[in-house]
Amino acid sequence: GATTAYRAADGNTNGDWHAEGSVFHSGDTKNPWWFGDLGASRHVNEIVVHNRTDCCSARADGLYVFVSDNPFTSKNFQDTLAQPGVMSYQLQGTAAQYTVPVNRSGRYVRVQESGTDYMNIAEVVVR
DSSP, X not given: OOOOGGGGGSSOOOOOHXXXXXXXXXOSOSSOEEEEEEEEEEEEEEEEEXXXXXXXXXXGTTOEEEEESSOOSOSOHXXXXXXXXXXXXXOOXXXXXXXXXXXXXXXXXXXXXXXXXXXXXXXXXXX
């Protein structure tokens, strides 16, 4: 079942759902997402998305990572993809972790499923 979003920002990168209890799991919904606010715009070198590793790791293939200095104006995936000033990056393949090259300022971070699959994230690390 669904878990609370803080699990993707609790400092624990272990992707084993059963071992650590630290994996965010979305509900059964269209375009599920996880959101973080850094509190102020700052330079972001990269974002590392740690995947679930005990099963279901292919669910991360195709997830989008969005970064913006300004608040996202919509929770809708297509609207966010088209919002001016929003950087988007699509994760490709199946990996234990993905490194997203950002190299820009940002305050708001969202990881979002473009379809209707569940979303599992062990951790989102902003560097």
